[in-house]
Amino acid sequence: MKISEYQSKKKNFSTLILIFVIIIFSAFAYLLWITVGNKLFQTTTLKIESGRSEVKVKIDSKDKGKTPLSLNNISVGKHFVELYREEPFYSNWGQNVTFASGIEPYINREIGPSSNFSAGEVVYFKKDESGFSFVSSPEEVSVIINNRDIGLTPLFLPSYAEGNYEVTFVKEGYQGRKITLKVKSGFSTHVSIDLFQIPEKDNPEILRQTEITNYPQPENIITREIWKADEGLKQNIQLTYASLSKISLYDLSVSDEMLFNNPKTWVKGLYYYEVSYLGKSDLEWHYLIDREGVIYEGKAGGFEVAILGQEGLLRVGYLGKSEEGLTEKAQIAYTLLSNDQEKALYYKANIKESNTADTQELEATKIKSFGIVYKNLGDSIWYDRSPKKVFLKSENAESVFFNSSDWVDKSIVKILPTAFVSKDQDVRFDFTILAPNEDGEKFENFALYVEKNEEFQKIEGSEFTVKIKVTGGVQKMVLIKDTGTGYLNVRDKAGLSGGIIDRVTPGEKYLFVEEVSGWVKIKLKNGVEGWVSSQFTERVN
Structure with a gap:
């Protein structure tokens, strides 16, 4: 074979090899595009809602904003979705979700204080035969499709016709949930559902009830601040107060160890449930007691905040274990709350504003108005009614300034002018005095x-103190009576310890100035004032 022919055949063979390699590579690239590459350029739209409040959203650790959201150009495939709130009261949520092109997935998930006190659904789709796949928390939730009971989760239902379906999820002890689901030909519909656990009974039994006339004195309680209450959750309404007359302990016991072993979470769940699901303004328990005797603060505003329809009742819930009964530690805690004893320095005030400080000049028998503003610094609520009525009163049994047209009696000036004054609130008393004719x-x-x-x-x-200089009235005089010595000593202060500054004679009259126990101050003819024993004097006009 000639060299030129050999080289030509070798060149043709190399060309064939190159063509073969190109064909193999192209086929591999095509298969790679079908299985992987095509997905890199396929996207979908994700809708996210969060029920009663807005929450923040992350996808694959990247912030996406706040709900409600509609996110475009989300690449198909698996992504980790997070919903969260900054407040420590809440428990954040995260889940892997698979997205397919051609049909939009969505998430509707409220964020509560824990996983069992949250609710919502994640709905996504996969390209395969049509049907439903249901998983849930808790498990064994009844699935009802178009009013037909289908079975318990986890549940897979193949071959459902294309269309929309009303699906209800029900389990005893949990808040039911109803949603509309879509079935599209060539796609299976996958649903992950979470139900909210109901944390209290409808009509709990009363375990203890005690009449009280004073105030509970719990120590070392778990306050709302400690159990991280979201104060923005409750409604900001005007609180009303009522003096306590009775304390009742209600049995909230459950068999779920996740609750009775985690009482702080249980308290959070009660708060969230009563406000978010029952529409209450706040917790309707003044206190809650767990099995260890720990006392939790309930309703904001103190134990005298009235609960509608149960005014005067201190309402306490027991976070116990079913069939166990009230533990000894819980009984001790209840005794602390029902302990009917006075509390030292329970009532306290300060004067914020007053026009009573200076001496006022007033014509005899004339009326003058005064005003004074108090701040309630004590722990007690002030009331305008018995049994703990608050009022403004003279320290004397019969006031020299008594005004019969305005006062309650000769000593009591005014009853509290409003129904109640809570801690740190102000109240103004407006009153009048009548100048005596003297x-x-x-x-x-x-x-x-x-x-x-x-x-x-x-x-x-x-x-x-109210100080009045009365003018234009009757000038009262002091008549000096017989002393047996022919004179009466005038001293520089009331009492026998006072120094003698002059003497007066029985039968003489002097201008009356003032009187204290056993002694009268008079004004002598030279203008000097001094004290004489009231035993040897008589008041005359």
Whole structure:
């Protein structure tokens, strides 16, 4: 064979090999495109909602904004979706979701305080034969399609005709859920459903009930701040208050160990359920007690905040275990709440504003108006009614400034002018005084009092003095009576310890200035004032 012929055949063979390699590579590239590459350029739209409140969204650890969201150009395939809130009250959620082209997946998921106190659904689709696939938390949830009971989760239902279906999910002890699902030819519909666990009974049994007249004194309670209550969840409405008369302990016991072994989460669930699902303004429990005797703060505003229809009742729930009964530690905690004892310095006030400080000049028998603003600094609510009525009162049994046209009686000036005053709130008393028909400087002390057990208790920090210089009235005189010695000593202060500054004679009259126990101050003819024993004097006009 000639060399030229050999080289020509070799060249042709190399060309054939190259063509073969190109064909193989092209086939491989085509298969790779079908199985992988095509998906890189396929996208879908994802809709995300979150029920009652907006939440933040991440997909594959990247922030996407707040709900409600409609996200375009989401590549098909598996993605990790997260829904979360910043407040520590809430438990965040995350799940892998598979997206297919040709039909839009969606997520509707509320964020609650824990996984069992949250609810929602994730609906996505896969390219295969038409049908439904259901998984749930909790398991064994009844699936009802178009009013027909189909079975319990987990559940796969193949070969459903294309169209829309009304699907209801039901399980005893959980809040039911109803959604509309789509079946599209060539796609299976996958549903992951979470139901909200109902944390309390409709009509709980009363375990204990006690009449009380004073106030609970729990110590070391788990406050709303400690159990991380979302204060933005409750409704901001005007609170009403009522004096306590009774405490009742209700049995909220359950058999679910996830609840009775995690009482703080249970408290959160009660709060979220009553506000978000029952439409209450706040928790309708003043306190909650767990099996270990730990006391949790319930309704905001204190134990005298009234619950509609149950005014005067301290409402306490027991977070127990079914069939176990009230534990010894829980009984001790209840005793602390129902302990009927007074609380030291329970009532306290300060004066924020007043026009009573300076001496006022007033013509005899004339009326003058005053105003004073108090702030409630104590733990107690002030009421305008018995058994713990608050009122403004003179410290004297009969006031020198008594005004019969305005006062309650000769000592009590005004009853609290509003139904109640809660802690840190202000209240204004407007009142009048009547100047006596007697010249001279008059002063009298006043304060707030609370009616307790048919007695009056002064409220600390509420005292003030009214000082009036009366003019145009009758000038009262002091007649010096017989002393047996022919004179009466005048001293520089009331009492035998006072120094003698002058002497007066029986039968003489002097201008009356003021009187204290056993002694009268008079003005001498030279203008000097001094004290004489009231035993040897008589008041005359």
